[in-house]
Amino acid sequence: MQSRAASLIHLRGRSLETGDPVPLPLVQAATFHTPGESTGVHQYGRFSNPTWDAVEEMLTHLESAKSLTFPSGMAAIAAVMFALLKTGDRVLLPADGYHTTRILADRFLTKLGISVDTRPTATFLDGGFEGYRLVFVESPSNPNLDICDIAAVAEAAHAAGAIVVVDNTTMTPYGQRPLELGADIVVAADTKAPNGHSDALFGHVASRNEEIMAAVHDWRTMSGSIPSPFDAWLVHRGLETLEVRFDRMCSSAETIARRLKQHPAVQLVRYPGLEDDPSHNLARAQMERFGFLVSLVLATADKAEDFINGCPLMQAATSFGSVHTSAERRNKRGDAVAPGFVRIAVGCEPVEELWAAIAASLDRVGS
Ligand SMILES: Cc1ncc(COP(=O)(O)O)c(C=O)c1O
Numbered sequence: 001m002q003s004r005a006a007s008l009i010h011l012r013g014r015s016l017e018t019g020d021p022v023p024l025p026l027v028q029a030a031t032f033h034t035p036g037e038s039t040g041v042h043q044y045g046r047f048s049n050p051t052w053d054a055v056e057e058m059l060t061h062l063e064s065a066k067s068l069t070f071p072s073g074m075a076a077i078a079a080v081m082f083a084l085l086k087t088g089d090r091v092l093l094p095a096d097g098y099h100t101t102r103i104l105a106d107r108f109l110t111k112l113g114i115s116v117d118t119r120p121t122a123t124f125l126d127g128g129f130e131g132y133r134l135v136f137v138e139s140p141s142n143p144n145l146d147i148c149d150i151a152a153v154a155e156a157a158h159a160a161g162a163i164v165v166v167d168n169t170t171m172t173p174y175g176q177r178p179l180e181l182g183a184d185i186v187v188a189a190d191t192k193a194p195n196g197h198s199d200a201l202f203g204h205v206a207s208r209n210e211e212i213m214a215a216v217h218d219w220r221t222m223s224g225s226i227p228s229p230f231d232a233w234l235v236h237r238g239l240e241t242l243e244v245r246f247d248r249m250c251s252s253a254e255t256i257a258r259r260l261k262q263h264p265a266v267q268l269v270r271y272p273g274l275e276d277d278p279s280h281n282l283a284r285a286q287m288e289r290f291g292f293l294v295s296l297v298l299a300t301a302d303k304a305e306d307f308i309n310g311c312p313l314m315q316a317a318t319s320f321g322s323v324h325t326s327a328e329r330r331n332k333r334g335d336a337v338a339p340g341f342v343r344i345a346v347g348c349e350p351v352e353e354l355w356a357a358i359a360a361s362l363d364r365v366g367s
Contacts, residue, residue: 069235073188073203198319250290261274313357
């Protein structure tokens with residue numbers, strides 16, 4: 001019995017014929033040769049592309065559910081909302097998740113007569129789900145790393161007749177499996193760890209419900225919200241090493257979070273893997289790993305900026321999930337967090353060198 005990770009790397013190899021290239025060729029084509037009757041073949045680049053097919057085969061294997069790709073994580077989220085919602089529906093979003101999801105809903109869904117409510121992730125179950133058509137979960141939430149019980153949300157939301165969508169961007173299918181926990185749909189920004197090299201935006205939607213996937217597919221074809229073949233090729237390459245990178249990143253994050261807690265300059269650390277973190281018990285129950293994001297609070301915004309910019313193994317950059325460790329003061333992006341709140345996305349550097357660089361920068365900044 002092969003693991004998902006082992007068989008993922010050999011997915012393409014299974015269907016190769018003599019003389020085929022072992023690595024995936026990039027098919028950069030808007031049109032395909034289609035003389036006469038031409039159903040069941042590639043015709044036009046907005047409908048289908050062989051490079052998308054390859055990356056979707058990998059994502060389908062990883063999610064154990066049909067997956068469709070999009071040009072960004074937000075395009076995947078928008079596809080779910082616009083394909084499945086209609087005037088009069090009510091939607092529940094996390095109050096503390098990725099802010100663009102809320103902005104998208106506020107600016108565009110409300111205009112269509114869809115009402116939008118928000119609730120903190122840590123108390124997401126409180127109040128029930130009666131009257132909602134779609135319940136959107138992000139767990140752990142970005143950037144506070146609060147957690148909600150996905151299985152309990154799915155059960156209660158289904159009883160109330162709602163569809164449950166989980167944004168699994170921070171965890172990837174190796175770290176958390178929302179569909180197994182009862183969610184109907186997973187959305188993710190493959191811009192992050194699946195691509196892993198900060199050089200492409202990408203996203204996907206996965207579901208075992210054929211009707212949902214047919215609607216999402218139709219939305220993609222009609223709206224033209226399609227990924228570029230080259231970005232699909234990059235993400236295909238990234239997925240081949242996701243398991244090894246994710247493993248290193250999560251292990252290093254566990255080590256670093258423990259040590260950050262001991263440092264006098266650090267006022268607060270949030271990491272679901274810490275035994276005394278409010279998220280820990282739920283994280284242990286529903287996640288396969290504790291992730292690679294670590295949040296911490298320093299005394300002031302200036303100290304936080306100085307800490308990030310003065311650490312030679314830390315890239316000052318938004319986003320997360322790349323090979324390089326990066327960090328950002330999230331207050332400047334509009335998140336409701338303290339001015340000195342920093343989200344570190346732990347990368348693939350050797351952990352002892354990374355910790356030495358982080359510790360030295362914290363020592364220099366001081367408390
Ligand atoms: C949790 C989460 N979901 C979705 C997105 C959107 O992804 P993209 O930037 O690829 O549109 C992000 C981006 O940071 C994110 O953090």
